[in-house]
Amino acid sequence: MTEEKSTKEYGVKAWIPLIVGLSIGLGVIIGTHLRTPSVDNKRMTVDSNASKFERLLNYVDKYYVDSVDVDQLTQKAIDHILDDLDPHTVYVPPSEADIMASRLDDGFEGVGIEFRVIDDTLKVVSLMPGGPSVKTGIRAGDKIITVNGDTIAGQNFSNSQIVKKLRGKKGTKVEVGIKRRSEAELLSFSITRDKVPTPSVESSYMIDEATGYIKISRFATKTYDEFHNALLNLKSDGMENLVLDLRDNGGGFLGQAVKIADDLLPKDDLIVYTEGKGNEFSEKEYSIRPADFTGPIVVLVNERSASASEIVTGALQDHDRAVVVGRRTYGKGLVQRQIRLKDNSLLRLTISRYFTPSGRSIQKPYGDGISYNNDINERYESGELFFKDSIKLDEMPQFKTDNNRIVYGGGGIIPDNFVPLDTTSLGIYYYTLEHTDLLRDFALNYANDHYINLQEHGLAHFIDNFESDTSLITQLEKFSEMNGVFRKSKHHNPEQIDEELVHRIKVTIARALWGDEGYYQVLNTKDPMVKEAKKIIQQGVATETKDLKVKG
Known part of the structure; x- marks a missing residue:
């Protein structure tokens, strides 16, 4: 050899x-x-x-x-x-397939809490409305120490291991031991697992007397039903204008996006068309009935609005049906079919490209030499998230809306009104509290200590009166000092920092006690895109440009 x-x-x-x-x-x-x-x-x-x-x-x-x-x-x-192949054709092994498939379901079977593991201890951040933990009496801020007699605190369990312990078939029970502030002994709760709804319409309410707001987080199996019901409820509340929030919505089922656009466009308007190999996956989708809402619309988007979100936004923009506010969307114009293989694995196979009514493909470039998954970081570094002029429009193909406005393809949807990423400097104290989770801990402790009083007065009272507690900043500073974080020097604008700290505390408490509905109602009071939307509506810029009732 x-x-x-x-x-x-x-x-x-x-x-x-x-x-x-x-x-x-x-x-x-x-x-x-x-x-x-x-x-x-x-x-x-x-x-x-x-x-x-x-x-x-x-x-x-x-x-x-x-x-x-x-x-x-x-x-x-x-x-x-x-x-x-393209970046969105992926294989999912059997061990991950069920989790992947369930992301677009309308719920799961479990106990219904959102948690974070802080210092090896599971802390309840919020309770999911309609879930069994709410009915049992568990509160945001509670620490779960034991599950079915086994200690999980200090055991360095991963999130997936904890989820496995808490989730289970509907009707089964799980026993938890909870440490609550001001209680010397562990509290015992027996939770009967149930179906926990996970709505994709996370919030819908009236921003003012005439303007409704709907937040869609993803396009799942029942998104259209949730959206349609929210639309009808807001109309009954007197809605004349609509703010549709699709920020951070990564997409989902194309069919759900088509149905939502159908609610907002006149009959026979083209919503989207797809082109695949041969005729099997090449289709045109039209609005098949008169619009259910004919008033002005503002759509909010950002760099994480993708796929089905871009289908809805593109259709409304191309038909001059809405003013689009925010930042350039992600740029995903490929349609996948989810194929379950024999071993329970999944193949998400790209079967077609979709195009907006004007003919735009909004798919951003991919291939050799292109850092596709690093695109958002590159937008940040190039300044695009802060300045609209940083978008390279000369490299994008032009198209025309129904009213002959120029829109662009080849890389996401460019908003009509640009709102930059907030770059306000709030100083080292604020960011230390944020990134060490001390600000969240303080807010959850506050929610737990004042739980009964806050619940009795309700969300509306909380929104209007929370800032009247003028001792909040003093309480926060004492809490942070106890945890080794000191406010050593005053920032050049301490009033602004204090105002933002109080707002973040308020937002966290709202989510802890009232879920997403409370979270968005508080968050939006200071949100720059929501403010821009309201300004556009007040100025009449979003006034409908089509006589929808005649066409319908």
């Missing part, structure tokens, strides 16, 4: 995992799961190759000299194959 021969054998051996992996991946994806009967020559070729890959895998598994982890090799091979 010579060294040359040994080196050659090693070289061949080094290539075997990649060759086998590619073979397995192609066989699994193309041959086994996407095969449909056909006499077409191309299909026959795919079937023949799939059979070849299957035989190759069998030979490797049976005869290869070293042991091979087939599952791991398959995962690597599939990832390698999909790397050459």
